[in-house]
Amino acid sequence: MNTPTPPDPAQDTPNATSVGRRGFLKAAGSLALILSACRPNAARGARELPSRVGPENPNAVLPARDTPTPFPPETPPATFQVFTPHEAATVEAATARILPGDAQDPGAREAGVVYYIDNMLAYQEGFNEPTYRQAPYAQTYQGQKPADLPGVVWVPADQIFRYGYQNVLTPKEVYRIGVAGLDRLSRKRFKKDFVDLAETQQDTLIGLMADGKAGRFDRNLSAESFFHNLRRHTSEGMFSDPQYGGNRDLVGFKLVKHPGAQRSYTPREFQTEGEGLRRSPQSFRELHAFNPGQKANDEVVLPVSGEDMQHKH
Amino acid sequence: MPKVHKKVDVVTIGAGWTSSIMGWKLGASGKKVVALEIGEARWANPDFAHNHDPLRHEIRKALMYDISKESWTWRPNVNLPSLPIRQYGSFHPGRGVGGASVHWTAQFWRYLPADFQHRSHNVARYGKQKIPADMTIQDWPITYEELEPYYDRVDYDLGISGQAGNLGGQILPGGNPFEAPRSRPYPLPPHPTTIHGQLFADACRELGYHPFPMPAGILSQAYRGAEGRIRSGCIYCGYCTRYGCEVDAKTSAVTTHVPLALQTGNYEVRTYCKVRRINMGPDGLATGVTYVDMLTGQEHEQPADVVLVTGFVLTNVRMLLLSKSATHKNGIGNNRGMLGKNYAYQLNVSPATAVFEGRRFNEFAANGVTQQVIYDLNADNFDHSDLNFIGGSSIFAGSGERDPLTSTTGLPSLAAGTPGAPKDSGPPKDGQIPTTADVGSLAGRGKEWGKDWKENLRRNWDGVVGFGTQGEIQSYTHNFLDLDPTYKDVLGDPLLRITFDFYDNEKNLFRFVAEKADRIVRQMNPSRHKTTAELSPYNVHQYQQTHNTGGAIMGSDPGNSVTNKYGQVWDAPNVFVTGAALYPQNPGANPTATLLALTYLAADAMVERYFKNPGELLV
Numbered sequence: 026m027n028t029p030t031p032p033d034p035a036q037d038t039p040n041a042t043s044v045g046r047r048g049f050l051k052a053a054g055s056l057a058l059i060l061s062a063c064r065p066n067a068a069r070g071a072r073e074l075p076s077r078v079g080p081e082n083p084n085a086v087l088p089a090r091d092t093p094t095p096f097p098p099e100t101p102p103a104t105f106q107v108f109t110p111h112e113a114a115t116v117e118a119a120t121a122r123i124l125p126g127d128a129q130d131p132g133a134r135e136a137g138v139v140y141y142i143d144n145m146l147a148y149q150e151g152f153n154e155p156t157y158r159q160a161p162y163a164q165t166y167q168g169q170k171p172a173d174l175p176g177v178v179w180v181p182a183d184q185i186f187r188y189g190y191q192n193v194l195t196p197k198e199v200y201r202i203g204v205a206g207l208d209r210l211s212r213k214r215f216k217k218d219f220v221d222l223a224e225t226q227q228d229t230l231i232g233l234m235a236d237g238k239a240g241r242f243d244r245n246l247s248a249e250s251f252f253h254n255l256r257r258h259t260s261e262g263m264f265s266d267p268q269y270g271g272n273r274d275l276v277g278f279k280l281v282k283h284p285g286a287q288r289s290y291t292p293r294e295f296q297t298e299g300e301g302l303r304r305s306p307q308s309f310r311e312l313h314a315f316n317p318g319q320k321a322n323d324e325v326v327l328p329v330s331g332e333d334m335q336h337k338h
Numbered sequence: 339m340p341k342v343h344k345k346v347d348v349v350t351i352g353a354g355w356t357s358s359i360m361g362w363k364l365g366a367s368g369k370k371v372v373a374l375e376i377g378e379a380r381w382a383n384p385d386f387a388h389n390h391d392p393l394r395h396e397i398r399k400a401l402m403y404d405i406s407k408e409s410w411t412w413r414p415n416v417n418l419p420s421l422p423i424r425q426y427g428s429f430h431p432g433r434g435v436g437g438a439s440v441h442w443t444a445q446f447w448r449y450l451p452a453d454f455q456h457r458s459h460n461v462a463r464y465g466k467q468k469i470p471a472d473m474t475i476q477d478w479p480i481t482y483e484e485l486e487p488y489y490d491r492v493d494y495d496l497g498i499s500g501q502a503g504n505l506g507g508q509i510l511p512g513g514n515p516f517e518a519p520r521s522r523p524y525p526l527p528p529h530p531t532t533i534h535g536q537l538f539a540d541a542c543r544e545l546g547y548h549p550f551p552m553p554a555g556i557l558s559q560a561y562r563g564a565e566g567r568i569r570s571g572c573i574y575c576g577y578c579t580r581y582g583c584e585v586d587a588k589t590s591a592v593t594t595h596v597p598l599a600l601q602t603g604n605y606e607v608r609t610y611c612k613v614r615r616i617n618m619g620p621d622g623l624a625t626g627v628t629y630v631d632m633l634t635g636q637e638h639e640q641p642a643d644v645v646l647v648t649g650f651v652l653t654n655v656r657m658l659l660l661s662k663s664a665t666h667k668n669g670i671g672n673n674r675g676m677l678g679k680n681y682a683y684q685l686n687v688s689p690a691t692a693v694f695e696g697r698r699f700n701e702f703a704a705n706g707v708t709q710q711v712i713y714d715l716n717a718d719n720f721d722h723s724d725l726n727f728i729g730g731s732s733i734f735a736g737s738g739e740r741d742p743l744t745s746t747t748g749l750p751s752l753a754a755g756t757p758g759a760p761k762d763s764g765p766p767k768d769g770q771i772p773t774t775a776d777v778g779s780l781a782g783r784g785k786e787w788g789k790d791w792k793e794n795l796r797r798n799w800d801g802v803v804g805f806g807t808q809g810e811i812q813s814y815t816h817n818f819l820d821l822d823p824t825y826k827d828v829l830g831d832p833l834l835r836i837t838f839d840f841y842d843n844e845k846n847l848f849r850f851v852a853e854k855a856d857r858i859v860r861q862m863n864p865s866r867h868k869t870t871a872e873l874s875p876y877n878v879h880q881y882q883q884t885h886n887t888g889g890a891i892m893g894s895d896p897g898n899s900v901t902n903k904y905g906q907v908w909d910a911p912n913v914f915v916t917g918a919a920l921y922p923q924n925p926g927a928n929p930t931a932t933l934l935a936l937t938y939l940a941a942d943a944m945v946e947r948y949f950k951n952p953g954e955l956l957v
Contacts, residue, residue, distance in 0.1 A: 182769030189879030264742035289573035292530035295703035
């Protein structure tokens with residue numbers, strides 16, 4: 026089943042990559058410098074690391090980059106990539122009820138949570154982490170197990186939660202269906218779209234969803250489940266680094282008094298109650314690089330995909 | 339056509355911790371070792387130099403095995419269907435050189451002498467009837483005394499931090515009075531304890547328990563390890579578990595044994611290589627492995643005299659199962675049907691959470707080992723005569739490295755613990771098939787929202803103390819590993835299927851521990867608290883720990899095990915398995931220190947004896 030083989034005689038040069046002794050010695054040399062190197066230099070952000078990619082190869086089974094986890098964009102996009110204007114307004118309004126705020130005491134709206142969510146949904150259908158998506162998917166039943174159906178795994182309704190994420194919907198579809206469902210719920214009860222309701226009316230609907238009293242939006246999505254998507258992603262947009270689109274001006278960190286990305290603490294500091302109140306919260310980008318200007322870095326040979334590639338900074 | 343490489347002495351499947359120990363010891367004795375690693379190469383500098391990005395590490399699982407390409411399936415028992423683990427939950431295997439040792443928490447425990455004689459010890463003290471018929475626990479083929487010199491060498495090669503409690507039989511104040519005798523103290527002093535860890539320790543002491551600082555594979559001071567470099571002590575940055583350490587204070591294969599292996603000049607790592615099977619010759623011995631370069635799709639063959647199965651527990655068992663041949667029709671090590679048996683896990687369900695209104699404990703700082711622990715209720719350290727279970731659990735509290743991303747969704751609600759309070763919702767139990775946000779390995783699923791949630795976050799985010807446990811899990815006929823009939827990896831090979839659930843011994847043990855934890859949490863006098871009295875059935879959506887064990891267990895003879903005490907497979911003597919797949923059941927402590935010591939033991943036996951009589955079983 027494997028791909029065309031070049032007519033290459035067997036030879037001992039491995040096509041895949043080797044960490045050789047030379048590479049280690051260079052790396053070890055740079056490691057030894059950790060204790061002494063303190064020269065100032067431009068911060069070397071993590072986003073520079075993906076330059077370390079292998080050649081694009083149509084036969085590759087893995088994507089040609091060093092990890093399956095994307096690095097955030099340099100600047101979070103200021104426009105929506107997935108949401109329509111109405112969807113964005115609805116998600117913004119709903120998350121603003123889940124974590125309310127105003128200019129003096131910012132909440133989800135002020136933090137830009139909706140931008141975090143849109144940004145997340147724009148990547149791999151919204152999957153935040155490596156996700157196994159091979160069929161067949163599960164369907165649930167109550168009582169007697171239904172007859173076998175091709176492409177369906179029947180699981181008792183009271184057991185399915187133990188298996189973790191098994192929903193056939195992608196996060197992007199969850200939001201599409203969820204926003205439409207929320208509007209249907211809203212029109213049924215208040216004759217208006219969700220965004221046009223007064224905050225107290227919006228709270229009524231959020232409360233119904235949270236308490237599992239708003240039924241289903243789709244055969245695959247309960248209103249309660251959509252509430253938990255909104256709530257989970259509100260937390261992520263509030264408390265992840267601003268480079269992901271939310272937590273603007275670090276309002277999330279300020280709310281809980283989290284100092285954010287700090288380089289270190291001494292035992293005396295963390296053993297003194299309230300250290301978090303004394304530190305100014307800091308974003309990932311404001312954190313100084315650990316080994317600034319470390320010359321040896323340039324010589325570390327990090328092997329990728331069949332050829333040694335030098336780091337150049 | 340596979341590309342065939344020149345034969346080497348040894349090939350290892352994976353380039354994690356045990357591979358690098360073997361690479362060092364065998365490489366130093368002149369053997370050529372090739373390690374085939376599915377992930378990338380990385381070093382503290384520059385790869386971990388700038389990584390304080392919790393979304394990327396905690397939520398997006400940047401350092402973990404890419405389960406979009408190969409996952410595992412799970413079912414509670416044979417009467418329910420298996421489904422793939424589609425997103426991370428229960429456990430977090432790693433990817434890349436150094437494996438999961440790069441992102442671990444680094445609790446560093448030796449097992450107790452009785453752990454190694456688990457069945458005979460319990461039978462001798464409580465009688466045969468104490469062990470139910472379906473409980474397949476057995477003695478290890480090795481004793482603590484035999485392993486102690488290796489534990490000791492590992493401690494000093496790496497630089498382990500802790501407070502000795504039993505030095506050559508003498509009980510020392512401040513350490514673990516229940517620990518096995520050690521021949522030397524820890525090379526480094528213990529880590530300082532957090533504020534909330536101290537609250538826990540004080541409460542324990544008031545109740546007559548014996549708290550002590552958690553032993554750790556994180557340097558509490560600068561240390562020169564076996565690799566010859568001086569590594570920095572911990573800087574308590576708060577980005578530890580699920581991150582690589584930027585100062586190499588957190589010990590891993592990458593800090594110590596990979597450098598040692600490379601220094602021999604005989605250890606070669608090939609990255610992005612996925613091994614598909616071990617090849618067997620007509621004489622029943624392995625001839626090497628077949629692997630795919632995942633960046634080109636090219637299939638390769640690496641012939642070798644010895645094959646070391648050195649991946650994660652689940653990878654190792656799967657590799658042996660996948661390697662079917664004329665001489666090994668059901669896989670390697672399975673001629674007597676023992677492969678996949680005695681799969682176990684650990685009991686790591688938080689029994690208690692306390693909220694101290696308005697307090698600020700700085701839980702965002704420090705690391706996962708700045709805690710205090712009690713061992714009074716672990717193993718057989720207390721009398722089980724009138725109890726309906728065997729074994730025990732440690733209890734601890736005081737971890738730092740707390741991030742809002744993984745602690746705000748599950749923050750106990752303002753009303754939690756008060757009478758009539760609405761229940762925090764766990765995962766959906768109405769038959770809703772969970773979406774990615776209904777479950778999740780780290781984030782909880784509370785339902786507090788609006789002004790209450792905001793006020794709660796503002797006042798109490800840094801005043802919550804969670805208890806942890808490491809409880810024993812016994813082995814059963816019901817819990818085992820085999821190949822899934824339906825789901826495949828990216829190359830079309832079957833996924834490993836895990837059949838696992840908790841049984842009465844685990845439920846009874848947890849109820850006992852939760853009662854004691856409830857007493858301790860009350861003694862701490864928090865504003866409010868909640869305890870979990872009963873153990874819920876096992877699930878794969880919640881992170882518990884990555885201490886999976888068994889499946890290719892070691893034993894005294896081929897009738898009760900897959901390998902001997904050196905990890906040498908009974909029915910294929912030039913195949914050796916390393917790691918926690920060898921454990922016959924799971925004691926109440928993290929598995930890493932023991933698997934490192936066992937690898938040292940096996941490496942010495944290979945150098946000193948195996949290569950003098952290759953293909954012969956070591957005795």
